[in-house]
Amino acid sequence: MQEPKSLGVVTPQYVQIVKPLQLKSGYVLESYHLVYETYGQLNAARSNAVLICHALSGNHHVAGVYAGKEKSFGWWDNMVGPGKPIDTERFFVIGVNNLGGCHGSTGPASIDTRTGQPYGASFPMVTVEDWVETQAQLADHLGIEQFAAVVGGSLGGMQALQWTLDYPEKVRHAVVVAAAAKLTAQNIAFNDVARQAIMTDQEFYGGNYYAYGTLPRRGLRLARMLGHITYLSDDSMAAKFGRSLRKGELSFGFDVEFEIESYLRYQGDKFADLFDANTYLLMTKALDYFNPADSYNGDLSAAFRVVMSNFLIVSFTSDWRFSPERSREIVKALLDNKINVSYAEVPTTHGHDSFLMETPYYHQLVRAYMDNISF
Amino acid sequence: MNEITKPAAIALRPDFAAIAEWIKPGAKILDLGCGDGSLLRYLRDTRNVFGYGVEIEDENLLKCFHNGINVIQNDLEAGLSSFESDSFDYVILSQTLQAMRNTEGIIQEMLRVGKEGIVSFPNFGYWKNRMQVIAGHMPVSETLPYHWYDTPNIHLCTMGDFEALCHQCNARILERRVLNAYNRPVVFLPNLMGILAFYRFERRL
Numbered sequence: 001m002q003e004p005k006s007l008g009v010v011t012p013q014y015v016q017i018v019k020p021l022q023l024k025s026g027y028v029l030e031s032y033h034l035v036y037e038t039y040g041q042l043n044a045a046r047s048n049a050v051l052i053c054h055a056l057s058g059n060h061h062v063a064g065v066y067a068g069k070e071k072s073f074g075w076w077d078n079m080v081g082p083g084k085p086i087d088t089e090r091f092f093v094i095g096v097n098n099l100g101g102c103h104g105s106t107g108p109a110s111i112d113t114r115t116g117q118p119y120g121a122s123f124p125m126v127t128v129e130d131w132v133e134t135q136a137q138l139a140d141h142l143g144i145e146q147f148a149a150v151v152g153g154s155l156g157g158m159q160a161l162q163w164t165l166d167y168p169e170k171v172r173h174a175v176v177v178a179a180a181a182k183l184t185a186q187n188i189a190f191n192d193v194a195r196q197a198i199m200t201d202q203e204f205y206g207g208n209y210y211a212y213g214t215l216p217r218r219g220l221r222l223a224r225m226l227g228h229i230t231y232l233s234d235d236s237m238a239a240k241f242g243r244s245l246r247k248g249e250l251s252f253g254f255d256v257e258f259e260i261e262s263y264l265r266y267q268g269d270k271f272a273d274l275f276d277a278n279t280y281l282l283m284t285k286a287l288d289y290f291n292p293a294d295s296y297n298g299d300l301s302a303a304f305r306v307v308m309s310n311f312l313i314v315s316f317t318s319d320w321r322f323s324p325e326r327s328r329e330i331v332k333a334l335l336d337n338k339i340n341v342s343y344a345e346v347p348t349t350h351g352h353d354s355f356l357m358e359t360p361y362y363h364q365l366v367r368a369y370m371d372n373i374s375f
Numbered sequence: 376m377n378e379i380t381k382p383a384a385i386a387l388r389p390d391f392a393a394i395a396e397w398i399k400p401g402a403k404i405l406d407l408g409c410g411d412g413s414l415l416r417y418l419r420d421t422r423n424v425f426g427y428g429v430e431i432e433d434e435n436l437l438k439c440f441h442n443g444i445n446v447i448q449n450d451l452e453a454g455l456s457s458f459e460s461d462s463f464d465y466v467i468l469s470q471t472l473q474a475m476r477n478t479e480g481i482i483q484e485m486l487r488v489g490k491e492g493i494v495s496f497p498n499f500g501y502w503k504n505r506m507q508v509i510a511g512h513m514p515v516s517e518t519l520p521y522h523w524y525d526t527p528n529i530h531l532c533t534m535g536d537f538e539a540l541c542h543q544c545n546a547r548i549l550e551r552r553v554l555n556a557y558n559r560p561v562v563f564l565p566n567l568m569g570i571l572a573f574y575r576f577e578r579r580l
Binding site: 328331332335336338340341342343344345346347361364365368369372 | 427436439440443445447458459462
């Protein structure tokens with residue numbers, strides 16, 4: 001096995017899909033484009049393709065760097081690359097920015113050709129099912145009839161799961177990390193507070209802020225700060241920040257005093273500069289709506305009857321936003337259908353963000369699973 | 376099972392072979408406390424079974440992944456609530472019974488989830504064990520290699536003890552197999568001469 005290294009320079013590609021897309025909401029999108037990246041070589045049999053689905057704030061830039069920007073590593077560069085757990089020497093790996101995104105695929109900030117203006121608030125709601133459909137169009141474009149694996153964490157894991165329901169014969173393996181078959185009420189509640197933070201920002205203008213040349217930065221910042229708290233754990237925050245003070249002593253004011261405040265504000269500001277508020281709203285709604293058991297009277301096992309894929313399900317002990325219990329529900333439904341599945345509960349302290357961390361044992365498990373996939 | 380191209384490189388273990396002889400080809404198997412997954416892999420390769428291992432230790436889980444078997448991380452002490460009743464042909468508990476806290480509970484769960492249960496354990500009634508106890512010491516032997524202070528085995532039993540538990544749990548013993556220190560079947564005085572005992576049982580109706 002070669003020493004793991006980064007992919008080096010990668011380049012995004014675009015595809016215009018002209019086949020009209022009927023969304024779950026009923027809305028029909030006549031045409032849209034997707035931005036994606038590919039790593040490694042598609043083999044002659046076209047059987048080594050791996051699709052990486054991104055989570056709430058992710059995008060198509062999964063691994064490698066952009067030319068001239070040596071620190072622009074993809075969001076899962078520790079997992080995907082030559083000699084890495086998802087080995088681009090073996091697999092042809094695809095990352096795609098989801099429809100409704102803000103990194104190059106058609107989304108709320110894109111120009112609606114019918115009006116010549118950005119979609120803004122008129123961009124339709126998109127669901128996990130809709131994303132799977134657009135990803136299937138991309139697969140067709142790339143000539144891939146079956147994925148060796150569809151992989152995702154969190155909201156990305158939901159897409160991997162949905163793939164096995166909508167296209168059972170097109171997915172040989174699904175790797176579903178830190179995900180859930182549906183959000184709990186508490187989880188939806190967090191999402192709604194995030195949305196309210198954005199939508200009550202005076203600069204939001206009902207979602208049409210592009211036309212006013214403003215951004216609901218304060219709202220998006222708050223939404224991210226709240227989200228960030230829920231992606232970490234009490235223990236990891238205590239270990240990293242504790243009650244450390246920025247200036248070493250209390251200043252008895254409302255400016256930043258504790259290190260955790262400084263960290264969260266910095267994270268919020270950074271995110272508000274890079275991410276589109278409308279996309280954030282759409283992504284959180286997609287999370288809330290996801291519930292494949294819904295059409296089966298809440299019976300997830302019944303929903304999984306069509307499944308043919310093999311599964312790896314991974315959860316993290318410190319993840320309270322997508323807790324191991326949620327993963328166990330998925331595992332139970334797969335066991336009920338006698339589907340090939342392995343389930344690991346990885347001990348970590350990093351909370352939900354664990355799925356992005358380079359925990360050796362977690363990476364060893366994914367590597368071992370991926371190494372067993374033949375093509 | 377996951378797609379595996381590597382040939383099975385497992386030395387034939389007599390205790391595996393003893394269990395495999397009871398397994399109908401193509402059966403659905405649940406292997407509780409499956410360790411590194413080598414028994415399940417052996418059964419898959421020799422009996423073409425479909426199954427899952429259940430294991431709690433992280434290190435073992437990774438070994439199961441390397442063995443390419445399905446494995447579910449789960450604490451057996453908490454029961455088998457992830458598994459439906461009557462959903463497996465055989466539920467196997469191979470040399471794990473003696474390390475369990477909730478011994479009776481796991482036998483009940485095996486009877487619920489499987490059509491048949493298979494249990495193997497080191498026989499505490501083996502004469503060398505008895506001799507050491509008579510000599511005033513907790514036994515250390517081929518199948519009980521630990522000292523009293525570092526052993527994971529908290530519920531050791533003799534064959535007679537296990538059969539009494541089966542009776543108490545409404546388990547009907549279908550078949551019994553006993554191996555001696557040379558991995559040969561024991562017929563004469565099994566509870567004295569046998570080091571490893573194997574039982575196949577079902578729910579008494």
